Amino acid sequence: MHTAQPHKHPNYLLIWLYLFLLTVAELGLAFELPISRNMKLILLLFLAVWKALLVALFFMHLKFERWNLRILAIVPLPLAAILILAVITEHIW
Amino acid sequence: MTTAAAPHAAPHAGHAPMGFWRKYIFSTDHKIIGIQFLFVSLFFLLVGGFLAMQIRWQLGFPGRPMPGGGILPETMAPGGVILPEYYIQLVTMHGTFMVFFAIMPLLVGVFANFLIPLKLGAHDMAFPRINMWSFWTAFLAGMIMLAGFFVPDGAARAGWTSYAPLSARPDLSGASYGQMLWCISLVCLGLSSILGSLNYITTVINNRAPGMTWFRMPLSVWALFITAILGLLALPVLSGAAIMLLFDQTIGTHFFDPAAGGQALLWQHLFWFFGHPEVYILILPAMGMVSDIIANGSRKPIFGYHSMVFAIVGIAFLGWMVWGHHMFVSGMNPTLGSTFMVSTLIIAVPSAIKVFNWMGTMWRGNLHFHVPMLNAVGFVAMFVIGGLSGIYMAATPLDMFIHDTYFIVAHIHYVLFGGSLFALFGAITYWYPKMFGRVMSERWGKIHFWLTLLFYNCTFFPMHIYGMGGAMRRIYDPTQYDFLRPYQPLNQFITISAFLLFATQLIFFVNFWWSLFKGKKAEQNPWHDNGLEWTLPSPAPHGNWERVPTVYRGPYEFSSPEVAEDYLPQTRKLPTDREPVLAPVAGA
Amino acid sequence: MHWWLPLKASTFAGPIDGLFIAILIITGIAFVVVEAGLIWFIVRYRRRPGRKAFYTHGNARAEVIWTAIPAVTMVALGVISNHYWVQIKGRNSIPPNAYPIAIHAKQFEWQITYPGPDGRLGTADDFTVRNQLHVPVGQPVVVHLSSEDVIHSFYVPQLRVRQDVVPGMDIKAWFQATVPGDYELACSQLCGMGHYKMRARVTVHTQADFDAWMKQAAQAGTGGTGS
Numbered sequence: 001m002h003t004a005q006p007h008k009h010p011n012y013l014l015i016w017l018y019l020f021l022l023t024v025a026e027l028g029l030a031f032e033l034p035i036s037r038n039m040k041l042i043l044l045l046f047l048a049v050w051k052a053l054l055v056a057l058f059f060m061h062l063k064f065e066r067w068n069l070r071i072l073a074i075v076p077l078p079l080a081a082i083l084i085l086a087v088i089t090e091h092i093w
Numbered sequence: 094m095t096t097a098a099a100p101h102a103a104p105h106a107g108h109a110p111m112g113f114w115r116k117y118i119f120s121t122d123h124k125i126i127g128i129q130f131l132f133v134s135l136f137f138l139l140v141g142g143f144l145a146m147q148i149r150w151q152l153g154f155p156g157r158p159m160p161g162g163g164i165l166p167e168t169m170a171p172g173g174v175i176l177p178e179y180y181i182q183l184v185t186m187h188g189t190f191m192v193f194f195a196i197m198p199l200l201v202g203v204f205a206n207f208l209i210p211l212k213l214g215a216h217d218m219a220f221p222r223i224n225m226w227s228f229w230t231a232f233l234a235g236m237i238m239l240a241g242f243f244v245p246d247g248a249a250r251a252g253w254t255s256y257a258p259l260s261a262r263p264d265l266s267g268a269s270y271g272q273m274l275w276c277i278s279l280v281c282l283g284l285s286s287i288l289g290s291l292n293y294i295t296t297v298i299n300n301r302a303p304g305m306t307w308f309r310m311p312l313s314v315w316a317l318f319i320t321a322i323l324g325l326l327a328l329p330v331l332s333g334a335a336i337m338l339l340f341d342q343t344i345g346t347h348f349f350d351p352a353a354g355g356q357a358l359l360w361q362h363l364f365w366f367f368g369h370p371e372v373y374i375l376i377l378p379a380m381g382m383v384s385d386i387i388a389n390g391s392r393k394p395i396f397g398y399h400s401m402v403f404a405i406v407g408i409a410f411l412g413w414m415v416w417g418h419h420m421f422v423s424g425m426n427p428t429l430g431s432t433f434m435v436s437t438l439i440i441a442v443p444s445a446i447k448v449f450n451w452m453g454t455m456w457r458g459n460l461h462f463h464v465p466m467l468n469a470v471g472f473v474a475m476f477v478i479g480g481l482s483g484i485y486m487a488a489t490p491l492d493m494f495i496h497d498t499y500f501i502v503a504h505i506h507y508v509l510f511g512g513s514l515f516a517l518f519g520a521i522t523y524w525y526p527k528m529f530g531r532v533m534s535e536r537w538g539k540i541h542f543w544l545t546l547l548f549y550n551c552t553f554f555p556m557h558i559y560g561m562g563g564a565m566r567r568i569y570d571p572t573q574y575d576f577l578r579p580y581q582p583l584n585q586f587i588t589i590s591a592f593l594l595f596a597t598q599l600i601f602f603v604n605f606w607w608s609l610f611k612g613k614k615a616e617q618n619p620w621h622d623n624g625l626e627w628t629l630p631s632p633a634p635h636g637n638w639e640r641v642p643t644v645y646r647g648p649y650e651f652s653s654p655e656v657a658e659d660y661l662p663q664t665r666k667l668p669t670d671r672e673p674v675l676a677p678v679a680g681a
Numbered sequence: 682m683h684w685w686l687p688l689k690a691s692t693f694a695g696p697i698d699g700l701f702i703a704i705l706i707i708t709g710i711a712f713v714v715v716e717a718g719l720i721w722f723i724v725r726y727r728r729r730p731g732r733k734a735f736y737t738h739g740n741a742r743a744e745v746i747w748t749a750i751p752a753v754t755m756v757a758l759g760v761i762s763n764h765y766w767v768q769i770k771g772r773n774s775i776p777p778n779a780y781p782i783a784i785h786a787k788q789f790e791w792q793i794t795y796p797g798p799d800g801r802l803g804t805a806d807d808f809t810v811r812n813q814l815h816v817p818v819g820q821p822v823v824v825h826l827s828s829e830d831v832i833h834s835f836y837v838p839q840l841r842v843r844q845d846v847v848p849g850m851d852i853k854a855w856f857q858a859t860v861p862g863d864y865e866l867a868c869s870q871l872c873g874m875g876h877y878k879m880r881a882r883v884t885v886h887t888q889a890d891f892d893a894w895m896k897q898a899a900q901a902g903t904g905g906t907g908s
Contacts, residue, residue, distance in 0.1 A: 079326065086429060251871065265788065352849075356849065391726075391734060392733075394737065395738075396738070397738075397744055399739075422843050422844055423832075423847070424847045434762060441751060442752050445748075446747060456722055456735075459732050460728055473715075477715045478712065481708040481712055484707070485704050485708075488758060490693075490696060490762055491762070493841065494686075496843060497834065561685065574880060579683065580683075582682060
């Protein structure tokens with residue numbers, strides 16, 4: 001139905017190692033760094049998004065797919081946003 | 094050598110003859126996998142039924158020793174008398190087994206697997222090996238869940254909805270390993286569902302035969318396709334929540350425990366964000382298959398095919414935005430309650446559209462009441478009651494009164510039993526010839542239908558009355574309450590009807606198993622249907638087609654003026670038909 | 682045995698039962714139309730030799746009609762329902778003169794704290810009673826709900842009041858009883874092994890009887906821990 005661009009196979013093991021290192025960074029940041037809680041949250045969110053992008057681009061192959069498949073992968077994000085919004089309004093109330 | 098359950102292997106390119114284990118146990122053939130799901134899920138349906146019988150015994154005859162209850166251990170029912178802690182295990186595990194291990198795999202595991210490649214003209218699923226893993230992880234999940242009854246302290250007992258912090262704190266629930274196994278089992282099942290969904294979605298998008306455009310697909314396939322999308326997006330939320338709960342139970346996190354900064358309501362939001370799409374997973378495939386069967390039984394095209402597709406998509410889409418209606422009295426922000434009320438009332442509309450279109454299909458038809466048609470019309474008649482009772486709950490002030498009463502239990506069972514299960518009885522009977530090469534007994538199928546319809550209504554309709562009276566759910570002994578004691582005769586009536594209902598299902602089970610070996614051999618197209626699967630022998634051979642067929646029309650061309658017969662298969666080429674323009678198809 | 686909703690004993694019962702009847706009428710009509718229609722079709726269109734079915738793929742006008750009518754009905758229902766929902770659960774809907782009672786739920790009992798003669802909670806003359814809820818008739822009452830352990834649910838069928846009690850949250854629910862009598866409070870959210878017997882007596886007194894009970898109970902300082 002659609003062909004990906006011809007590309008060199010990414011080294012999946014290397015990507016996995018990369019994710020592992022990012023996870024170690026997250027744990028170190030959460031338990032060891034003497035910074036404020038809000039700062040920690042922001043940094044952890046940043047790292048989580050970084051990992052998600054690695055998974056999406058390489059393990060989900062989206063870096064090499066056409067634009068329409070990338071759009072498809074983004075489609076559920078509004079649903080996640082609705083859930084998060086609902087839970088946040090709870091907390092505020 | 095053929096056992097009744099085996100499709101005989103037709104000559105198929107590129108396959109060495111396989112041994113018994115590769116062919117029937119670790120098979121990658123979508124039809125075998127579908128049948129594996131069928132056998133295992135029917136077993137869990139029985140398990141769920143046995144648990145229900147014990148619940149009904151306690152409610153009808155509280156505190157009296159159960160016949161045969163002596164075999165249960167002292168921790169559950171000393172002298173056959175059910176203990177309160179065992180009762181809440183029964184209630185929890187009945188719901189859990191029925192939702193996750195009976196209805197869901199019967200609808201999706203069986204029919205998505207069996208029907209999708211056959212109805213689309215494919216040799217198999219896009220990913221046959223992933224398909225095999227999907228079955229075995231589901232099987233493993235079922236064994237893990239069953240194990241709950243055999244571990245110290247017994248099975249999970251926080252309801253099938255497992256609300257925290259009760260489910261997170263063994264010191265408060267009394268269940269330790271059992272509650273953990275519940276979480277682990279569901280993570281496993283989630284994996285199975287996700288793997289399955291990947292396969293179904295990819296196969297539907299990529300592996301359709303030439304001429305099988307989107308709007309020539311049967312409604313069963315549309316429904317299974319949309320259901321697969323729901324599953325793909327919803328199950329990860331359940332798995333995530335279950336893992337969080339497992340961490341709370343084991344490694345000292347406090348996601349849901351307010352005593353340490355967690356939020357009890359977070360579990361409910363996560364669970365129901367999954368849980369509401371889940372219930373549409375439990376009904377949409379049934380609706381799709383009922384459409385196929387009613388068109389066939391009416392010898393008429395489905396009325397409003399495009400509307401039916403849009404209704405399925407509409408239900409699935411709106412289904413993401415109604416989860417809060419399970420939480421109206423939970424302490425949730427009341428403004429959120431208002432928004433969920435609106436979305437919940439709106440979602441009634443596409444379901445209503447479907448009911449009217451089924452009626453439109455039967456209108457001015459030439460109705461053949463074979464067993465699948467009986468069950469399909471029964472589905473419509475009973476699902477309507479379940480759907481209408483939902484409107485009472487959608488009206489939020491009224492839900493304040495009805496929530497957590499037997500009115501809800503009545504609603505659940507009207508949509509799941511009156512809806513999904515009747516559809517399943519019809520669907521299993523309908524595709525049995527293609528699965529096993531034999532037909533089930535028509536006579537016993539009719540007897541089973543009518544007796545089930547009678548005892549089922551006697552069991553579940555009175556629960557509306559019981560709920561209106563204010564009777565709470567999950568209560569071990571309702572006679573503790575003055576206002577409930579007068580309802581005991583009603584409880585006894587329900588219990589006896591439930592026993593008769595359960596006994597009647599033995600007719601279906603015997604018919605099913607006996608016909609595997611002694612049933613009449615099936616012809617290729619016993620129902621005179623138009624779908625692609627009916628162009629194959631009964632049972633369908635490994636690999637399905639030697640050469641992929643070409644499709645010239647939709648699946649519902651019954652009583653067409655173009656031909657003398659009252660059906661016109663999708664693959665039959667008429668002189669006026671043109672060959673489809675072929676787009677490149679991957680992996681056909 | 683009662684075949685209908687319980688006795689109407691609060692100001693909420695009128696609107697809630699009215700909604701029930703309205704929905705009963707709407708769903709009743711839909712039920713009759715569908716079921717009678719099905720039965721009629723089953724009889725009228727059953728197969729007969731030599732007959733052919735009417736070949737049609739649908740009717741756009743029918744689709745519009747049977748989409749519009751349910752949609753309009755549902756929207757109307759939503760508007761009416763929301764009006765009462767805000768009245769009952771809205772944070773700003775609690776009457777300012779509502780009589781406060783604190784209810785602390787725990788496995789498996791209700792600890793009910795009364796404000797005592799000064800009418801205010803959190804003062805020295807408060808006293809706590811187990812499993813007995815006393816309220817005066819014709820007077821708004823607001824219950825301050827809290828939980829010791831797991832989620833419970835405060836539920837009195839005749840008063841048509843239900844509110845989950847969530848650990849970590851302080852939730853207020855209000856009602857106004859209209860009929861004196863003896864009722865029951867049931868826990869309505871599975872809370873463990875003893876959930877089925879988490880029951881309290883509810884007594885709706887005339888104002889005079891309530892004052893008398895209050896005086897006697899405050900002096901006795903009956904049972905349970907302090908608030």
